[in-house]
Amino acid sequence: MNPYIVLGLLLMAVLAVGAWQQKKKARLYEISWGHQLRKTLTSRSFLLQMGGFVAFVVIWELTVKVFSLPWFNRLPGPWECLLEWLSPDPAYGISIYTEDYYTHIIYSTYRATTAFVLATLLGVPMGLLMGWSRKFYDYSFPLVELIRPIPPLAWVPLAILILPGDEPAVIFVTFLVAFFVTALNTLLGVESIDESFFRAARCLGADKRRLLFDVVLPGAMPFIFTGLQISMGAAWFSLVAGEMIAAQYGLGFLIWDSYSLIQYPVIVIGMATLGVIGWISSAAVRSVGRKLMAWRERELYGS
Amino acid sequence: MANNGNKNQQNQQKGELILENVNRVFRMPGAPACHALKNCSFTVPRGSLTVLVGPSGCGKSTLANIAAGYDHADSGKVLLDGKPVTGPGRDRIMVFQETALWPWMTVMKNATFGPTMLGGMNKSEAEDRAIALLDKVGLKDFRDKYPAQLSGGMQRRAELCRALVMSPKVMILDEPFRGLDVMTRELMQEYLLTLYRETGLTMLFITSEIEEALFLGDQILVMTNLPGTIKTTVEVDLPRPRDFSVLGTERYRQIKSEVMESLYEEGAKIFAKLDGAGDLLGSCRAGS
Numbered sequence: 001m002n003p004y005i006v007l008g009l010l011l012m013a014v015l016a017v018g019a020w021q022q023k024k025k026a027r028l029y030e031i032s033w034g035h036q037l038r039k040t041l042t043s044r045s046f047l048l049q050m051g052g053f054v055a056f057v058v059i060w061e062l063t064v065k066v067f068s069l070p071w072f073n074r075l076p077g078p079w080e081c082l083l084e085w086l087s088p089d090p091a092y093g094i095s096i097y098t099e100d101y102y103t104h105i106i107y108s109t110y111r112a113t114t115a116f117v118l119a120t121l122l123g124v125p126m127g128l129l130m131g132w133s134r135k136f137y138d139y140s141f142p143l144v145e146l147i148r149p150i151p152p153l154a155w156v157p158l159a160i161l162i163l164p165g166d167e168p169a170v171i172f173v174t175f176l177v178a179f180f181v182t183a184l185n186t187l188l189g190v191e192s193i194d195e196s197f198f199r200a201a202r203c204l205g206a207d208k209r210r211l212l213f214d215v216v217l218p219g220a221m222p223f224i225f226t227g228l229q230i231s232m233g234a235a236w237f238s239l240v241a242g243e244m245i246a247a248q249y250g251l252g253f254l255i256w257d258s259y260s261l262i263q264y265p266v267i268v269i270g271m272a273t274l275g276v277i278g279w280i281s282s283a284a285v286r287s288v289g290r291k292l293m294a295w296r297e298r299e300l301y302g303s
Numbered sequence: 304m305a306n307n308g309n310k311n312q313q314n315q316q317k318g319e320l321i322l323e324n325v326n327r328v329f330r331m332p333g334a335p336a337c338h339a340l341k342n343c344s345f346t347v348p349r350g351s352l353t354v355l356v357g358p359s360g361c362g363k364s365t366l367a368n369i370a371a372g373y374d375h376a377d378s379g380k381v382l383l384d385g386k387p388v389t390g391p392g393r394d395r396i397m398v399f400q401e402t403a404l405w406p407w408m409t410v411m412k413n414a415t416f417g418p419t420m421l422g423g424m425n426k427s428e429a430e431d432r433a434i435a436l437l438d439k440v441g442l443k444d445f446r447d448k449y450p451a452q453l454s455g456g457m458q459r460r461a462e463l464c465r466a467l468v469m470s471p472k473v474m475i476l477d478e479p480f481r482g483l484d485v486m487t488r489e490l491m492q493e494y495l496l497t498l499y500r501e502t503g504l505t506m507l508f509i510t511s512e513i514e515e516a517l518f519l520g521d522q523i524l525v526m527t528n529l530p531g532t533i534k535t536t537v538e539v540d541l542p543r544p545r546d547f548s549v550l551g552t553e554r555y556r557q558i559k560s561e562v563m564e565s566l567y568e569e570g571a572k573i574f575a576k577l578d579g580a581g582d583l584l585g586s587c588r589a590g591s
Contacts, residue, residue, distance in 0.1 A: 196403035204417035205393040218407035295449040
């Protein structure tokens with residue numbers, strides 16, 4: 001398939017999603033679809049958003065290709081990269097039609113997800129415990145604060161020594177960053193809970209279990225989810241760094257490998273892919289959070 | 304379950320709350336020790352609505368916290384039906400200044416939280432009780448809403464229900480209508496009187512507004528400024544049930560002036576203190 005056709009299909013998909021959302025909005029405000037569409041397309045915020053994208057791509061193309069500025073002239077241009085990405089017969093062997101591309105994505109996603117899930121399963125209880133028990137806080141907080149600032153990459157050699165093979169080492173390094181972010185945000189969440197929420201529970205006779213599950217956990221939930229979004233981002237950045245050092249597959253490896261092999265457009269393809277995946281993963285965390293915290297959404301009463 | 308003498312059994316027994324020579328001193332680094340309560344003694348009689356009035360910052364909330372068991376007295380006794388109070392408990396329910404409904408629970412979940420605690424009622428029993436109360440304050444149709452979806456007045460009413468559903472021996476209300484607009488506030492006062500009439504619970508109501516105190520109370524305790532102590536007790540013999548027409552009666556005006564006289568003496572003292580010894584109140588409130 002011709003890359004231009006793919007590009008066309010992608011654009012159409014984006015437009016279809018946009019149109020569908022405008023339709024939903026039009027129904028909400030009870031105005032016609034055309035009216036709503038016009039309103040959005042001419043709104044300041046939409047124009048600025050589009051302006052930002054266009055300016056970025058134009059400046060990129062100008063500096064790299066048109067004026068070919070020193071330092072920039074070795075970089076690939078946006079158009080070149082896009083065509084390579086969508087090409088059925090890519091010059092450097094990586095595009096949406098090649099199996100290798102998906103192998104790298106699957107490896108990275110698998111590692112990031114494993115690390116993120118582990119970090120959440122261990123980090124949330126750790127944070128709750130630290131916020132819940134003064135004793136545990138005193139015991140663990142100074143240690144955490146001392147270990148946390150160690151950059152994830154500094155762990156790579158030890159991780160390789162301790163754990164069997166490169167794979168667990170990369171996951172461990174990714175996990176570590178996400179874990180600290182999650183634990184500390186959960187702790188902050190518990191500390192942010194208004195004292196009167198505890199007082200009310202105590203005078204209503206709550207036992208420890210009810211206090212934990214009905215007051216502490218839901219009260220800390222907004223901070224926990226902020227933490228999870230940050231931890232998702234942190235997981236991706238340390239994963240890519242880890243993959244560059246110690247991995248045979250994955251997007252980080254792909255980017256570094258392409259640099260060594262002077263396949264510059266592939267670097268951009270890898271980076272753009274990371275951008276898209278990162279965006280999707282944090283949107284996913286956000287939407288789960290919104291579902292779990294329906295109580296934060298205001299609506300007109302009586303409805 | 305029925306035969307082991309369920310200790311959390313809801314009982315309608317009205318409690319009598321007695322404070323005897325309660326003292327409380329707050330010590331903060333870099334500030335003089337603040338004697339918040341000094342030899343505070345009073346009785347909240349069984350089934351009465353006793354109102355505690357005092358200038359803001361005089362230690363009313365400290366007193367409420369001690370009576371509820373969140374804070375301790377440095378010396379003196381707090382007795383509920385003759386037994387000393389040692390901590391928060393289901394027999395003394397507090398209603399807070401700012402709404403303390405849990406925003407993550409629906410109105411119904413909030414109201415049934417207490418009754419369904421370990422050894423309490425089963426869920427449907429608790430819900431029946433809660434619905435009956437919610438109905439009385441006009442919130443029956445809002446039982447599945449979250450607090451954020453309610454207006455300020457509705458939130459306070461839901462909170463009253465959450466407390467009343469426990470049938471506590473004493474209910475402690477610490478300026479519960481503060482921050483509401485005048486109309487809502489008057490409405491809330493009427494709701495409270497209705498609930499008081501129907502449940503007959505012992506209530507200790509704390510406020511800084513004289514009108515509120517007179518409209519609600521059986522007796523008014525006027526609190527002095529720091530160090531806080533009870534200066535006078537004024538019996539309010541206005542007939543019940545009360546509505547806003549009592550505000551126009553001669554007897555109302557008499558009692559009001561009596562309370563105001565002792566209260567303004569206290570108010571004047573604050574300004575004298577502020578002029579002289581710096582922000583004594585500020586340093587004290589930081590410690591409370």
